[in-house]
Amino acid sequence: MDRATSKVTIVGGGLAGPALALCLKKQHGIMSTVYESRSEDDEGGVNIALAPNALRVMQHIGVYDELRTIGYSYEEMSMTSARTGQQLGSFFNGSEQHYNFAALRIHRREVQATLRREARAQGIEIHFNVKLLRVVEETEKMVKLExxxxxxxxxxxxxxxxxxxxxxxxxxxxxxxxxxxxxxxxGMYMERKLLDESIKNFQLPMFCFGNTGMVAVFPCKNLGTEIDMFSTFPYPARSREAWEALANNKEEKQAIMMEKYSRGGWPEFISRVYKEHVPKNLYFNEFFEVPPLERWSSPIGRVIVLGDAAHAMSPQGGQGAAMAFEDAETLAFTIARPNFNSNRPKYLRAWEQHRKQRVAEVKAYTDRNGKLRTPSNNYVMQLVKD
Ligand SMILES: Cc1cc2nc3c(=O)[nH]c(=O)nc-3n(C[C@H](O)[C@H](O)[C@H](O)COP(=O)(O)OP(=O)(O)OC[C@H]3O[C@@H](n4cnc5c(N)ncnc54)[C@H](O)[C@@H]3O)c2cc1C
Structure with missing residues (x-):
């Protein structure tokens, strides 16, 4: 059986893992090794929005300029009435003037691939197709992983x-x-020119509010030539098996969408997607969350959690990746303190407290967003009761 030794071992090569490895190396000169259970060319994930706080970390570790050439940059989101097409207001998702960064819509795998490429250029080893089974033991001196x-x-x-x-x-x-x-x-990557021409009447990106919910419409790809549409809404709990069955049942998913968005009261370019042009890249996700953790590290202080492992939340605030990146940069700073090793519990407690407060604020904002997008009429309440 092989035995390897390295100072910092990161389990997970998604977003938080390579970001942490890069913060450790580029900001503090600390090398780490990353283990990732999936293959290097795994295509998993969806288009996500990176807010200025996420992009700030990306700039600090030197990958922002590359990401910007891949994703779609935007600042304002308009809020529009589905029934009248009237713009009700707008807000900044990002802004060069106010936050130094526009927001960026980009596929999660592009962010992951860019981070991994940069990690490799820095000499950081990423082992693919290797899954952690368990933490075997932790002592005052070391941790053993299998x-x-x-x-x-x-x-x-x-x-x-x-x-x-x-x-x-x-x-x-x-x-x-x-x-x-x-x-x-x-629904991802719908060619803008193939959608109903009513799309021309709307300022994108937008949150379109109708009597059965909200549909967000985002241009994507660097030049905004393709369109994403997504919607979140309350849905009754199911068993794990029933969620899996729904994930594999295209007809049932389409029926749920048609029930909500094809009844009228929606712009033609939206309702036709759900009625006729159901996109190939269609995802249906149930959102699970990690409840607030009492601690983010083991009592001995050699095993530490961050990112979704510590605080996965539903994506209605568009902040999951941003929180993972902020965790990474602040944890790297903490680990790099000169006397960290002999004062681990103290430093980790301070880091945890700082991060927990920030994550709690973002989680409250996320939950508020979820509620705001929920129609207040009886339609959804009936659905939830059924
Ligand atoms: C539908 C949806 C939309 C979202 N939209 C946004 C958005 O707009 N903006 C935003 O900021 N965030 C968004 N998020 C959240 C964001 O994707 C996550 O918060 C982010 O990916 C968390 O990064 P992570 O590295 O902690 O976890 P992950 O990205 O899940 O990475 C974990 C990695 O660990 C690997 N792994 C798992 N188990 C093992 C093991 N035992 N051994 C080795 N490797 C292992 C996995 O293969 C994976 O690569 C969205 C999420 C969803 C589901």
Whole structure:
């Protein structure tokens, strides 16, 4: 059985993992090794919006300029009435003038690939197709990790960047995920020119509010030539098996969407998507969340959680990745304190407190957004009761 030793081992090569590895290396000269269970060319994930706080971290680690050439930059989101087409107001998702960055709509895999490329250029090793099985033991001196290829890694610090279903988190705290009460439907990469021409009457990106909910319409790809549409709404809880069955049942998903968006009262370019031109890239997600964790590190202080592993929340605030990046930059700063090793619990407590407060604020904003998008008429309430 192989034995490897490295100072910092990061489990998970999604967004938080490579971001942390880059913050450690480029900002503090600390090398780490990343283990990722999926293959390098995994296409998982959807288009996401990176807000200025996410992009600030990307700039600090030197990948912002590249991301900007891939994604679609925008500042204002308009809020529009589905029934009359009238613009009700607008707000900034990002703004060069106010926050130094516009917002960026980009596929999660592009962000991941860019971070991984930069990590590799910095000499950071990322091992793909290797899944952490468990934390075998943690002592005052080291942590021992077991991977599914038989490798046992002894390391000074193990960082959980392994997402909502984190295995590393189990060593710190074993918690049950909670259903947020919301689901989301996302259709990606619809060619703008093939959509109904009523789209020309609307200022994009927009949140379009109708009597059965809200549909967000975003240009995507660098030049905005393609369109994403997504909607989130309350949905009754189901068993895990029933969620899986729904994920694989195209007809049922389409029926749910048609029920909500094709009844009239929606701009033609939206309702026709749900009635006739159902996009190939259609995702239906139920949103689970990590409940607030009592602590983000083990009592000995050699196993630490961050990103979705620590605080996955429903995406209605568009802040999950941003929180993961802020965690990464602040944790790297904490680990790099000269006497961190001998004062781990103290430093980690201070980091945790700072991050928990920030995440709680963002979570409250996210929950508020979810409610604002929910129609107040009986339609949704009836659906939830059924
Ligand atoms: C539909 C949807 C829309 C979203 N929209 C936005 C948005 O607009 N803006 C925003 O900021 N955020 C958004 N998010 C949230 C964002 O995607 C997450 O918060 C972000 O990906 C978290 O990054 P992470 O690295 O912590 O976890 P992940 O991205 O989940 O990465 C975890 C990685 O760990 C790997 N892994 C898991 N288990 C193991 C193991 N045992 N061993 C080794 N590797 C392992 C996984 O393969 C994965 O690569 C959205 C999420 C969803 C679902």
């Amino acid at each position: 991977f599914d290829n038989g490798e046992i890694v002894e390391t000074e610090f193990a960082i959980a960047a392994d997402g909502i279903y984190s295995r590393v988190r189990k060593h710190v705290l074993d918690v049950e995920l909670q259903y947020s009460g919301f689901v989301g439907i996302l």
